[in-house]
Amino acid sequence: MSLEETILEWFSPPFDKNVRDAILLLKKEPKKLEDAFYTSLEFGTGGIRGIMGVGTNRINKYTLGKCTQGLSNFLKKKYLGEKIKVVVAHDCRNQSKSFANNVADVLTANGIYCYLFSDLRPTPELSFSIRYLKANCGIVLTASHNPPEYNGFKVYGEDGGQLVPPDDILVTKEINKIKYNTILFNRNKKLLNHIDDEIDNEYQKIILQETQMHKKKRDMLKIVFTPIHGTSITAIPKVLEKAGYRKIYIVKEQEKPDGNFSTVNSPNPEDKEALKMAVDLAEKKNADIVIGTDPDADRLGIAIRDSKNYWYYLNGNQIMTVLTEYLLSVKKAKKQLNSKKFIASTIVSSPIIKIIADEYGIKYKYCLTGFKWIAKLIKDHPELEFVCGGEESFGFLVGNKVRDKDAISASLLACELASELKSQNKNIYKFLIECYKKYGIYNERLKSITKTGKEGSEEIKNIMTKFRKNPPMRIAGINTLIVEDYFQRTILDLKSGKKENISLPKSDLMIFILEDKSRIALRPSGTEPKIKFYFSVSDNYKPNVTLEKQQQILNKKIDLLLNDIIH
Numbered sequence: 001m002s003l004e005e006t007i008l009e010w011f012s013p014p015f016d017k018n019v020r021d022a023i024l025l026l027k028k029e030p031k032k033l034e035d036a037f038y039t040s041l042e043f044g045t046g047g048i049r050g051i052m053g054v055g056t057n058r059i060n061k062y063t064l065g066k067c068t069q070g071l072s073n074f075l076k077k078k079y080l081g082e083k084i085k086v087v088v089a090h091d092c093r094n095q096s097k098s099f100a101n102n103v104a105d106v107l108t109a110n111g112i113y114c115y116l117f118s119d120l121r122p123t124p125e126l127s128f129s130i131r132y133l134k135a136n137c138g139i140v141l142t143a144s145h146n147p148p149e150y151n152g153f154k155v156y157g158e159d160g161g162q163l164v165p166p167d168d169i170l171v172t173k174e175i176n177k178i179k180y181n182t183i184l185f186n187r188n189k190k191l192l193n194h195i196d197d198e199i200d201n202e203y204q205k206i207i208l209q210e211t212q213m214h215k216k217k218r219d220m221l222k223i224v225f226t227p228i229h230g231t232s233i234t235a236i237p238k239v240l241e242k243a244g245y246r247k248i249y250i251v252k253e254q255e256k257p258d259g260n261f262s263t264v265n266s267p268n269p270e271d272k273e274a275l276k277m278a279v280d281l282a283e284k285k286n287a288d289i290v291i292g293t294d295p296d297a298d299r300l301g302i303a304i305r306d307s308k309n310y311w312y313y314l315n316g317n318q319i320m321t322v323l324t325e326y327l328l329s330v331k332k333a334k335k336q337l338n339s340k341k342f343i344a345s346t347i348v349s350s351p352i353i354k355i356i357a358d359e360y361g362i363k364y365k366y367c368l369t370g371f372k373w374i375a376k377l378i379k380d381h382p383e384l385e386f387v388c389g390g391e392e393s394f395g396f397l398v399g400n401k402v403r404d405k406d407a408i409s410a411s412l413l414a415c416e417l418a419s420e421l422k423s424q425n426k427n428i429y430k431f432l433i434e435c436y437k438k439y440g441i442y443n444e445r446l447k448s449i450t451k452t453g454k455e456g457s458e459e460i461k462n463i464m465t466k467f468r469k470n471p472p473m474r475i476a477g478i479n480t481l482i483v484e485d486y487f488q489r490t491i492l493d494l495k496s497g498k499k500e501n502i503s504l505p506k507s508d509l510m511i512f513i514l515e516d517k518s519r520i521a522l523r524p525s526g527t528e529p530k531i532k533f534y535f536s537v538s539d540n541y542k543p544n545v546t547l548e549k550q551q552q553i554l555n556k557k558i559d560l561l562l563n564d565i566i567h
Contacts, residue, residue: 003034003037003038007037009180010055013181014062014180014181015062019062023055026055035057036053036058039454040056040063041056042172043067043070043175044168044172047139047163048063048067048152049154050151051150052149052150059099061102062183064102064141064153065102065103065183066183067153067175068103068139069106069184070175070176070177071137071174072112073174073178074170074171076111085113085114085134086113086136086139087137087138088104088115088139088140089121089125089126089129091295091296092120093148093151096141100141103139106183108192109188110184113191114193115133116194116195117195119196122234122407123142123231123297124402124404124409125199125235125408126139127156127160128202128206128402129195130156130158131159132203133199137155139156140296141153142154145266145267145269145295148260148261148267155168156404161371161378161379162371162404164376165505204235204238204242204408206399207406207412208243212243213326213330213413213416213417216420216423217423218243218244218415219245220419220423221415222249222282222288222289223248223249224249224278224282224285225411226254226255226290226291226293227254227255227293228254228269228274228295229258229264229267230257230293230294230295230296231297233255235408236297239412240412243415243416249281249282249285249287254277254278269292269299270301270393275313278291279311282303288418288427289304289418290304290311291414291415298371298406299394299405300394300410301313301394302314302414304418306429307429307546314432316392317392317442320345320390320392320396321353322431322432322435323390323396323417325431337361338361338362339362341384341385341387342377342381342385343362343363344365344366344377344389345364345367345374345390346366346370346374346391347369347511348509348511349390350392351442352435352440352538353390354366356439359438365381367504368504368509369391369507369523371391371395374389374391374397377389385400386399392444393446397409398410398413417431436547437541441540441541441550444537445534445535445558447532447535448525448528448530449530449531450528451530453529456529460531461524464508464510467522468485468510471494471512472565475518475520475565476563477560478515478516478518479515480494480514480515481514482494482511483510483511484502484510485510486504486506486507486511487506487510489506508523509522516537519535520535520561521534522534533562535558535561537554537557
């Protein structure tokens, strides 16, 4: 259909008067109207995510209904003749609760039994609940750390992990078949079961079992915590208290769930600004550690005190480094490690994680970007036991009872590390330095470039095409040795001309490995209108030079690489 025909369709049933009125308002701003209808939200990275509003390219009752109807049809084909059960949760975002109810309406109207969380819950709890309730599928209404105008629909399989091929492809095909006037919205109340707090205790019990590392006193550690207006307020304070922590200071201004995220520019713990109020409170309380989580509680940010007592913000790779090293060291001391254990990270995460695995004599597995691929590794290797895994985007998971990144268990593990170190008159900053002394110093940076709308989407495609057709032979004066193209699934050695195949699934991603072992990856975001550049540089740690100075040197190197490849 043409753009005009698509818009006209939304003036007829099943679309209501509110939709028609909203479109008439948009007609006064043709550019916005075109952006709302020029395409349909694509089901990818486990679901859909976008700006809320009317239109095929927006999150609303009808686009979510189309997705849910398509998913329902897929489930009925996959589990033919079986009783199908789906768990539905939502985060703190504006309209998330009403959207969750819309989804429950469509599921039950299709004869599917639905467990619906009655109030907001963390995404990792949704993942846990699927396996706990022996459900076939799970859905969470969330846009993770995106700005307030966004929402989304994330789908999980019966293993508790986000959908991966072939299921995500089959679901997409079913969704694309759906006409809006065929969506069933009439709720069957007999097939709906509201979940209150019965899952909370089981989820928190598992976290305590998996993540408590020592028997030392925990009541001396001073913790400042902020949920940044999100769902982790329902879990982190309770988990920390159950573990024995007593000095927990919550940022009151950010304690209450708020879909407008009124105290921050972005509810993303990757941004230092999002933790500012928490750090300010930590100064007043003379706290040891600051922890902040994103709206659906799958990512966490951590700030610690450095050698000069200033606040130092760990990046995602550093969080993964210290938590992995700590967890493995404790398990080694307890003789709980062997060759049947494995850890995992993604191909755009720090190479240091593989080196840590080698040091402890356990297996290391890597996968495409996105935690769903780590969940798939757990599912695909039942002969191995997953210990932990993470990705550079501030996600970490302890154990295999949850199959998505989990800021709740990661927060407890960070406090376990901090409290044990404090009992030895040490801190996490010194622990990070010890890791760098042991494995080499690594420095990573992510540069995201936003390209919105139809033109932006084309720009991103053109950038990827340019690098694919003409990969740079030198970057900032350093020879490129290897070009990995995950779309063409090839590895090219530029020196020898030899080409190898990549075993991982197809993905729109390229990685350049330089002569000095620096790595640059680029990929379009699967959830935002952005193209992302990932930089990783390293060196041997110099004991007589401060960490700050060494990181400055590595940062300057990243600056040169960034300026050359982007401009």
